[in-house]
Amino acid sequence: MTDGAGIQSAASESERYPPPAAFVADAHIKSQEEYERQHQRSIKDPEGFWGEIAADFHFFRKWDRVLEWNRPFAKWFVGGTTNASYNCLDLQIERGRGDSTAILWEGEPCDAAGNPKEIKRLSYRQLLQEVCVFANTLKKLGVEKGDRVTIYLPMVPELAIAMLACARIGAPHSVIFGGFSAQAIVDRLEDARSRVIITADGGFRRGGIVPLKANVDEACGMTDLVKTVVVLRRCENDVPMVAGRDVWWHDQVKGASDTCEPEQLDSEHMLFLLYTSGSTGKPKGILHTTAGYMIHTAYTSKLIFDLKPDDTYWCTADIGWITGHSYIVYGPLQNGVTTLMYEGAPNHPDWDRFWAICDRHAVTKFYTAPTAIRAFMRQGAAYPEKHDLSKLKLLGTVGEPINPAAWKWYHEIIGGRRCPIVDTWWQTETGGILISPLPGITDTKPGSATRPFFGIDAAVVDKDGSEMGPNENGLLVIRRPWPGMLRGIYGDEKRFHKEYWSEIEGVYFTGDGARCDQDGYFWLTGRVDDVIKVSGHRLGTAEVESALVSHPKVAEAAVVGFPDEITGEAIAAFVTLRGGETPDPGIIDVLKKHVAKQLSAIARPKDIRFSDALPKTRSGKIMRRLLRELATKGRVEGDTSTLEDFSTIANLRGNTEE
């Protein structure tokens, strides 16, 4: 077996790394007995367990029942009223954290010496004031409880402020990753029926400016839904303002009060929508509600990152993805720590930027993606070695399986062998982490996300739902509801049922392949559906296909993922051109750019091949398995007996380019 991304070598599976003794000494959970007791309790009686945890949170009205479960619909903390912004801010201030730093932000631009031009610190008290000011501003602009507010901002403090302001007034936010293009914005705006969008003139990225406002303008040209565009000034690039629609953030907040009573929201009030990719071209609005999500993200943050009030915690994700929602904003703030936000790219101005930031701000807990670790590994240890990383106490990974070689590099070069690594498995749909080590308790094995969190009933099963034996490959399912679970796909109950609750009878289907070893450790083996993870970013093959066929020269396209040393997976596209045209030399580049423009730069195919026809079954279904084999190995060895016309495979093999 190889040691590539997501594939474990047999030797590494027996390796164990016990929690470092110095770390255990002051971990939240450090005694094996305490862990076993809590774990057993949580599995036997998850409701009793979560009910006790919830007592630490602020509810205006206490819940009547912890859980109401009518599969596939769960309601948590039924009958309670609460507010997520209150728990992130007011409650922290009541607990004495008012003057400590909530958000520590570093902008991307640097001076000639490589020092950042901007660093901002917002205390919990200041953050609350800013949130209230913006909440009042949203109200003034006509936003009411229940209205969906779209947010398309760079990684600046105002992004967190806007989210928390929405949460304060009960207006669900729908954050769109700043790397998405106009078409993606339109799809999300329309699905959410959102009339207000908050954006910026631009965002700094790798020394350039991402034209966020221009993308919004282009999107607004394709839909007449948007009534108000709030524009934050960030890059001072010239942006045209449309009279009657566009307003400046800094003008609107003038005179707004810095106090705003939090709405007392039902536990199941929609906190946010976050669009994610599935097996069709239409992104799904994953719906999360208030109390369960709040408690799940706060409690997993506390125990998995072992958060203490004096931590400076840095999650390098973009808030446009679920990792940023849960583990930059809601989870850490509810623990009263300092959450660090960095605006830009990991290699600007050079490949040591992350380590410079860790050094400069004495980061204690660091959470990133395997793809980033592999990229740093390739650049060499000299970059981290330039900086003092001795304040780091814990490291985390998320987004894709980590190969043992990268795990060990992270452990040794970044963590100096003193930091436990938490490999956290979860999804947009799960809201928070479900499988992960507890850093003071779990012996880690490089490449395994280890064991399910408290109250999580995970299993590896076959298609019929029968549990697999130890080390047998199968499908990962979750058999009981958990507080942070999605409550639905916005506006599409049928799809919610079909994609998550009917693949395997009676349980939540994750879409991931996995096996569970003799010690009960889970080893994730990647998606088994049409979702690909490129650098940990989730994309649907169908979305990339529809971006390709929107080009006038393309008749048909099929997209698959194939292993890549750095990005985990990369995109291969198989294309037939209109009217049997022969591909001209420039077409590959044209199509790559087209996808980047239509959807996102992260969706740009690495490999494009042409053929007169795509391999299909007699019933007309594209045989992706064959394409995946072709993209991965350059040949097809598997069963081709159902293929309609074998010559298509011969064709595709013949004209590999790049």
Ligand code: 7RM
């Ligand atoms: C948090 C996030 C979800 C998919 C999931 C997996 C993969 C995430 C890990 C992982 C192996 C991990 N949400 N995944 N974490 N695979 N080990 N620790 O990434 O919705 O964008 O993607 O990501 O395939 O189903 S997501």
